[in-house]
Amino acid sequence: MSLTNRTKVVSQKRMSFLERLYLPAIFVGMGITLKHTFMKKATIRYPEVKRPFSDIYRGRHVLKRDEQGRERCTACGLCALACPAEAITMISAERKPGEEHLYREEKYAIVYEINMLRCIYCGLCESACPKEAIFLTQKIVDSEYHREGFIYGKDKLLEPVDKDKRIDVSKRQTPEVLNFKKLPNEKHNI
Amino acid sequence: MLILVFKIVLIAVILGLSLLIAMYATLVERKFAGFIQDRLGPDRAGKWGILQPVADGVKLFFKEEYMPNAADKFLYILGPSLTMLVALLTSAVIPWGGSVTLAGKEYTLQVASSSVDILYIFAVVSMGVYGIMIGGWASNNKYALMGAVRASSQMISYELAMGLSMASVILMSGSLSMHDIVAHQQSHLWNIVYQPLAFIIFFTCALAETNRAPFDLPECEAELIGGYHTEYSAMKLGFYLFAEYINMFVSSAIMSTLFFGGYTLPFADKLHLAPNLITLLGTAFLFVKIFLFMLLFMWVRWTLPRFRYDQLMKLGWTILLPLALLNLIITGVITLL
Numbered sequence: 001m002s003l004t005n006r007t008k009v010v011s012q013k014r015m016s017f018l019e020r021l022y023l024p025a026i027f028v029g030m031g032i033t034l035k036h037t038f039m040k041k042a043t044i045r046y047p048e049v050k051r052p053f054s055d056i057y058r059g060r061h062v063l064k065r066d067e068q069g070r071e072r073c074t075a076c077g078l079c080a081l082a083c084p085a086e087a088i089t090m091i092s093a094e095r096k097p098g099e100e101h102l103y104r105e106e107k108y109a110i111v112y113e114i115n116m117l118r119c120i121y122c123g124l125c126e127s128a129c130p131k132e133a134i135f136l137t138q139k140i141v142d143s144e145y146h147r148e149g150f151i152y153g154k155d156k157l158l159e160p161v162d163k164d165k166r167i168d169v170s171k172r173q174t175p176e177v178l179n180f181k182k183l184p185n186e187k188h189n190i
Numbered sequence: 191m192l193i194l195v196f197k198i199v200l201i202a203v204i205l206g207l208s209l210l211i212a213m214y215a216t217l218v219e220r221k222f223a224g225f226i227q228d229r230l231g232p233d234r235a236g237k238w239g240i241l242q243p244v245a246d247g248v249k250l251f252f253k254e255e256y257m258p259n260a261a262d263k264f265l266y267i268l269g270p271s272l273t274m275l276v277a278l279l280t281s282a283v284i285p286w287g288g289s290v291t292l293a294g295k296e297y298t299l300q301v302a303s304s305s306v307d308i309l310y311i312f313a314v315v316s317m318g319v320y321g322i323m324i325g326g327w328a329s330n331n332k333y334a335l336m337g338a339v340r341a342s343s344q345m346i347s348y349e350l351a352m353g354l355s356m357a358s359v360i361l362m363s364g365s366l367s368m369h370d371i372v373a374h375q376q377s378h379l380w381n382i383v384y385q386p387l388a389f390i391i392f393f394t395c396a397l398a399e400t401n402r403a404p405f406d407l408p409e410c411e412a413e414l415i416g417g418y419h420t421e422y423s424a425m426k427l428g429f430y431l432f433a434e435y436i437n438m439f440v441s442s443a444i445m446s447t448l449f450f451g452g453y454t455l456p457f458a459d460k461l462h463l464a465p466n467l468i469t470l471l472g473t474a475f476l477f478v479k480i481f482l483f484m485l486l487f488m489w490v491r492w493t494l495p496r497f498r499y500d501q502l503m504k505l506g507w508t509i510l511l512p513l514a515l516l517n518l519i520i521t522g523v524i525t526l527l
Contacts (some may be wrong), residue, residue: 023390026494033493037225045233 229499255519269325442483
């Protein structure tokens with residue numbers, strides 16, 4: 001009894017004279033390569049042409065701001081805790097009076113760093129975040145000459161205040177996320 | 191005096207053309223390989239990668255010149271130089287066209303015409319292996335030595351069959367001069383019609399002589415890490431790689447001349463054009479044939495896998511050589527009758 005139906009009986013039959021000439025086989029092979037010469041090419045000319053990404057592609061991160069341009073992150077550290085690669089570090093600070101237009105919560109991250117070489121782009125930080133502050137985007141991490149450049153601070157992660165330049169993450173907000181936001185004690189998250 | 195000027199100009203033109211064609215053959219080869227493998231090939235340097243050979247050349251010039259400590263300094267440098275020299279020497283006797291009349295004087299488009307052109311080609315082509323052998327030996331590296339040994343044994347095995355297949359062509363025209371062979375094809379049909387077997391043998395041997403796949407055993411990357419040029423870098427490596435393409439160009443020229451009518455233009459006498467124009471058209475026609483052959487070389491390379499060493503020897507000694515002999519005997523009998 002055979003374990004699979006893929007077994008093949010191998011036969012060692014002698015090659016016929018025509019087969020031993022090799023030339024017909026060579027011509028067939030050259031026909032195949034010639035056919036491929038005129039076939040559609042698989043190459044995507046990368047910087048000019050980009051392969052379409054899935055809406056929920058997990059690329060480099062963005063730290064979101066709220067409607068009024070305030071940072072949503074409250075430096076709770078859940079993302080760093082959730083991160084299996086331990087790529088996220090942060091230092092929290094207290095919001096001073098007069099900084100209400102900058103930070104939404106009373107506590108904020110004065111330093112927020114993600115090491116893009118450690119990150120495995122699993123998206124657990126995104127799901128851990130209770131404040132809708134961190135999202136992964138379709139952008140790809142740029143190449144750098146030095147390792148230090150891959151440690152992204154707030155300067156690179158935070159989205160611009162300018163409304164037109166905000167990074168759209170609405171497609172990543174799954175029904176679960178949207179329902180969560182509707183809970184009575186999470187209203188502030190909208 | 192004028193003939194000297196003409197010859198010098200001709201030599202310069204042919205030298206420049208061989209180098210230019212070899213340069214762009216690298217690009218065409220990479221493009222063609224890409225197309226065969228459903229890729230695009232180089233297309234970043236200039237439009238369609240037109241500047242790629244320049245970039246490669248510049249890169250090779252600026253690479254570190256590395257020489258192994260235990261290498262034989264003199265031979266190490268002689269190797270690539272000899273390969274390049276020999277590759278360029280062969281083109282001297284190839285008739286690139288008929289004759290042009292300039293200021294009432296007639297000049298032939300051949301650098302050096304002699305009655306033993308084919309012998310000369312053989313002598314020079316056989317020298318080609320010296321560059322590889324010397325380079326492989328001087329590198330003092332076992333892979334390089336293996337490549338060199340393979341190159342020399344391959345050259346010996348394939349030169350014989352090549353010579354015999356060429357001999358049947360010589361029998362047909364009764365002359366060793368390239369001009370006579372071309373003239374014979376003008377009055378009769380192209381040699382390929384009479385000698386298809388000789389052509390197949392010659393083409394196979396030409397693949398082996400230029401060390402190109404499926405006979406690139408001296409430099410097979412997978413087993414010998416580049417073979418004879420393992421230890422070479424910078425422009426010395428460039429010379430080896432470049433010489434391969436020049437060899438390809440010259441072999442294509444020889445094949446077009448011996449089997450495909452060379453520079454003769456079919457129906458030339460019915461066109462009623464100026465003789466000089468016909469000569470130029472003939473030269474253009476020859477170059478078209480050469481380019482087609484070079485494409486064929488590349489096409490074969492990217493289709494067939496490399497032969498195993500024993501298969502290579504078996505093919506050379508037990509198949510090609512007897513076939514070439516048989517072909518020679520049959521040709522001899524028919525010419526005699």
